[in-house]
Amino acid sequence: VTRRNHAPYTDGLPVPEGPLEVHDLAVEFNKLLDSLNRQLERDHQFVSDASHELRTPLAAIRGHIELLQRHSLDHPEIVPTSLATISDESRKMQALIESLLQLSRMDQAELELSPFNLTELAATVAQRYQEQLHQNLVMTGDGNPIMAIGNPDSVEQILLALLANAGKYSPADSTITVNVRVSAGHAKVSVLDQGSGISDADKEKIFARFYRVDESRSKKIPGTGLGLAIVTRLAGLNNGTVTVRDNQPQGSIFTLSLELDQQPETTA
Numbered sequence: 472v473t474r475r476n477h478a479p480y481t482d483g484l485p486v487p488e489g490p491l492e493v494h495d496l497a498v499e500f501n502k503l504l505d506s507l508n509r510q511l512e513r514d515h516q517f518v519s520d521a522s523h524e525l526r527t528p529l530a531a532i533r534g535h536i537e538l539l540q541r542h543s544l545d546h547p548e549i550v551p552t553s554l555a556t557i558s559d560e561s562r563k564m565q566a567l568i569e570s571l572l573q574l575s576r577m578d579q580a581e582l583e584l585s586p587f588n589l590t591e592l593a594a595t596v597a598q599r600y601q602e603q604l605h606q607n608l609v610m611t612g613d614g615n616p617i618m619a620i621g622n623p624d625s626v627e628q629i630l631l632a633l634l635a636n637a638g639k640y641s642p643a644d645s646t647i648t649v650n651v652r653v654s655a656g657h658a659k660v661s662v663l664d665q666g667s668g669i670s671d672a673d674k675e676k677i678f679a680r681f682y683r684v685d686e687s688r689s690k691k692i693p694g695t696g697l698g699l700a701i702v703t704r705l706a707g708l709n710n711g712t713v714t715v716r717d718n719q720p721q722g723s724i725f726t727l728s729l730e731l732d733q734q735p736e737t738t739a
């Protein structure tokens with residue numbers, strides 16, 4: 472609501488600027504109510520989705536505890552498998568809770584942004600992450616320093632998440648490429664993979680909280696469906712964006728776009 476300098480509307484006092492302003496205020500108030508209602512609906516949906524996602528591993532844990540309580544003595548052979556399931560499922564719950572906490576902390580977060588060398592940061596992250604990947608990792612770009620504006624720690628977190636996804640959703644021994652460049656007046660870093668790719672319909676959905684492409688769920692590739700939601704929020708806190716498009720002949724390209732510290736000499 473825009474602030475206006477006038478006396479408060481008090482009983483007995485004349486309304487300073489006539490009925491038009493009251494109407495304006497009512498319109499603004501309704502807009503505010505609408506937006507609060509939408510926020511409440513989103514929060515409600517979030518809590519309900521989060522509970523659903525937590526309930527699934529919890530049900531598995533409880534099921535196996537009951538199984539052990541009833542049968543561990545007469546069927547000791549079930550013990551190792553049940554314990555392994557309990558351990559896996561509780562790890563899933565922990566990952567989910569940590570991601571949820573991170574998302575909720577980011578609601579109030581503000582990041583300190585400063586100029587940093589994106590080329591150097593991407594190379595360092597790629598080099599460090601290489602040994603956790605079963606794919607070949609290559610860096611492309613002319614290698615010149617590109618000064619972007621952002622928060623280096625959170626940009627690192629974004630890159631790690633995109634690399635982790637490229638690793639999860641593309642075959643071993645394929646190639647993952649990290650490309651840093653200046654394009655259209657922005658500093659950009661892309662992670663290209665040769666994996667399954669993402670259908671156009673799913674491209675719009677994968678950034679939403681808890682959304683996972685059916686194939687990822689059914690293949691039981693570990694994940695919470697929160698990674699890209701966190702990436703999107705982090706990119707926003709850096710005044711940046713994350714987008715996805717198809718790689719050729721197959722796979723996906725995720726691109727983080729940040730503000731440039733100085734005007735580029737060339738634009739593409």
Ligand code: ADP
Nearest residue numbers: 636637640677683684687694695696697698699
């Ligand atoms: P998670 O990986 O934990 O499921 P994300 O939010 O990071 O959650 O990703 C959401 C979904 O988007 C994934 O479940 C997967 O279906 C799809 N996805 C993400 N990155 C890729 C990729 N590089 N290639 C193919 N699919 C991907």
